Amino acid sequence: MEVSLEKEYNSQKVEEKWLNLWKDEMYYFDWNSKKPHYIIDTPPPYPTGSFHIGNTLNWCYIDFIARHKRMKGFEVMFPQGWDCHGLPTEVKVEEKYGISKNDVPREKFRELCVAFTEENIEKMRETMRRMGFSVDWSKEYITMYPEYYSKTQLSFVRMYNKGLIYKSYHPVIHCPRCQTTIALAEIEYKSGKTTLNYIKFDDDVVIATTRPELIPACVAIAVHPSDSRYKHLVGRKVRIPTTEYEAEVIEDEEVDPEFGTGIVMICTFGDRQDVKWWKKHDLELRVILDNNGLLNEKAGKYKGLTIKEAREKILEDLKAEGRLLKQETIDHNVGVCWRCKTPIEIIVEEQWFVKVERNKILDAARKIKWVPHHMLSRLESWVEGMEWDWVVSRQRIFATPIPAWYCKKCGKIKVAKEEWLPVDPTKDKPLEPCECGSTEFVGEDDVLDTWMDSSITSLIISGWPNLKEYPTSLRPQGHDIIRTWAFYTILRSIALVNQIPWHEIVINGMVLGEDGRKMSKSLGNIVQPDEVIEKYGADALRQWAASGVVGSDVIFAWKEVIAASRFQQKFWSILRFTMLHIKDYEFNDEDIKHLRDADRWILSKLNKLIKEVDEHMENYRFGDALKAIR
Known part of the structure; x- marks a missing residue:
């Protein structure tokens, strides 16, 4: 067995080799596989900039879990979504072009948002691929496209018909700058x-x-x-x-x-x-x-x-x-x-609201395994303290249209039928007259809160409205969005299918700068993943991510990345030394029957390590697994 390895480990060269071998279809999830399914409800990030170091930590955790489950014999779904709509994108577009949403025609502003978003999605995809994440890109979803937002509208229609969505004149939180209601x-x-x-x-x-x-x-x-x-x-x-x-x-x-x-x-x-x-x-x-x-x-x-x-x-x-x-x-x-x-x-305005059924949400949340468990209390505190229903209408443009009209004659609300979807009431008309007989309507020009899109991700990846398998296995997410993404997803899953959305939820912390403070431009402590990859490679950055503790904030430290890089050189040198001594060795089954004591000892150590690492990985103790291997 002749293998030639360079003396020095070259992360760029080695990682490029494997990236070329790994194809997007390599991690394709097969619904018909006989293997046990493991479905991950991954976070759809806002594509308003680059794939930042906080995203990197989160996706490293997801990738560790996905790869470990595949090694354990599971058919793993690791999808990738993009949460495009809403204020984050609109604010960035307004800043980029020096305009307000009211300065240009509605459709033109939406086009600017779509172009901006598509450009950022491609940049973020590139970083994710360079990190070696084992994503099933065939399961990619983009919330601003009709294939997705038609299902957001479907969820609205079904909840409205159940009496879980209503319109009311009520005090609401309002942002004067963004000129919209917020939750x-x-x-x-x-x-x-x-x-x-x-x-x-x-x-x-x-x-x-x-x-x-x-x-x-x-x-x-x-x-x-x-x-x-x-x-x-x-x-x-x-x-x-x-x-x-x-x-x-x-x-x-x-x-x-x-x-x-x-x-x-x-x-x-x-x-x-x-x-x-x-x-x-x-x-x-x-x-x-x-x-x-x-x-x-x-x-x-x-x-x-x-x-x-x-x-x-x-x-x-x-x-x-x-x-x-x-x-x-x-x-x-x-x-x-x-x-x-x-x-x-x-201020007081007539807005659309989703009913918050607190007891149902709390009962569902307590049926889910929370890692760490104490994170459940954050959701409980939030839900128990809620006094208002969830206001879901927004006075913006780049978002899922609310599928409703108002009769000019009698003022009655007409919500779209399922078979009409997707619709844009500012352009489309209802396909049947009002109950009063009138065919004259005014379309709803408010749009939906972006969380109405992302709160159905667990359903979307499971094939809803024709569910193939549910609940999903896992939701990985940051602790900063427990009161939004976790809360809204549980609410919507119970409202739409009366089931919990996932069996487990794993919460990660935030990434802090080397000074221990939140990363920000003003503090000058931001580190981009591309910068780390260029110097030390993706695997060194992945090792840094593994060194953290689930649920806790993680300080980015260059010294830890450098230590990880040195470990890779050490591991490479051991491999190179081993290869030099077994270059003429040809393995055969008979050798297993004649193992020496030293061989048996080495194999027993290996088996012990495998068992230890497996236990750590099953309990999301990535840092302990890494220490055991090192």
Whole structure:
């Protein structure tokens, strides 16, 4: 057996050889295989940039699992999807071309988004192939194509017909920058400094607020029922500064007597607590913000101002009237849009909602094996704390169209029939008249939340609506999207087929910079996988990924990649040494019958190692498996 190996291990040359041998069809999943099936519900990333180091960690974990299961005799499905729709892409396109979605025709903006997305998908595919991931590319799905989004629309129609989707006039979270409604799960909280303003409403009614711009929206004033300082105020009508309105002083146990003066103004709406109070006390609705983030006619002389302009002008007027008593700088958490980081507002609009059946979701989640198990508590906390249903309509363009129309004559909603799908109501008409007989309709121009696309991935890869096998075996994902992707997938799977989506869910952490902080351009600690591959090869990067612990954040460290590269050289040298000594050896079955003690000892060590590594891999302890091999 003559094998010639170079003295130095050349990762680029060796990896290129194997990449040329591995073809895309090599990992094809066969539904008809007699082997036990192992189906992985892989994450569809947003194709808004490059395949980053966080993606690399996640996909390394998936690939470790897929390859191990194949070695164990399973028929493995390792699909690849792309979650194209939504704000991430739209924001990038607006930035790239210096436009707003309203600056160009609707169809033109969508074309720009599609072209941008297709370009990024190809770049990301290239990195994934270079990493050696054993993806079945025949099972690739792209959510912006009709083959996929027609099924998103089908899921909408079926849930609507079950009464699980409805349209309602309700307070919603709104991003003024993106000019759209967003879900609770899409809010991030940013800490910083803000100003607490002490404002005199009446001689003995002083309120401390960080949102003076919402004073025209004040519909009540509240104090704690046990706060003896303000017992005499309860029931009094107080004039609201800068307005002609009055508001009554009421009692509520959720008022914090220790914050500010212990008196709060209830506005419609400053935050979710305001919404809660508004519902509880059946208060007036006075919305002063429109969906462009401008004050409307109910704000009186402040109409047309932005939130920032209104804050400055109202404070100026309060100061002139002697009502601004003092100001303090405090630490404050502000809810911001997850995508553009603009502070969110709460407005009231008619929107589409998905019913959140909390008990069903929690029961289903507890039937799934969570790795690590404590990650289940994150989902439980999120679901148990939910007060609103999931708002799924968006005032954007690049997303799955909501398959519905409104009758011009009677106003009744007409939702598409299954056989009409896919449809775009802004261009297509219903194929039958309204119940009132009218054939004149206005198409719904709102679109669906992108999570409506990605929350059915487990169903899509299983052949839905004609399921071939379900639930899937595994969902691998990051802990940052437990309250979105994991939550929404469980919700939709229960709603559509009344089954859990997967038997197991494995949660990975985030990748931090070498300084231990979140990677960001401003910190200059971002490392791209292509950069690592070019220097040390894909296998060294894969070893770094294996060294982490499932569920925990992982620090990227060049020294670990270098150590992995040196291990490869060591392993290569051992292989080269071995090959030199067995170059004339020809194996035959008879040799097995005449093993020497040293041979038996070596084989026993090998078998022990195989057993140990197998146990680690079955329990997703990739780092322990790597240590055992090293």
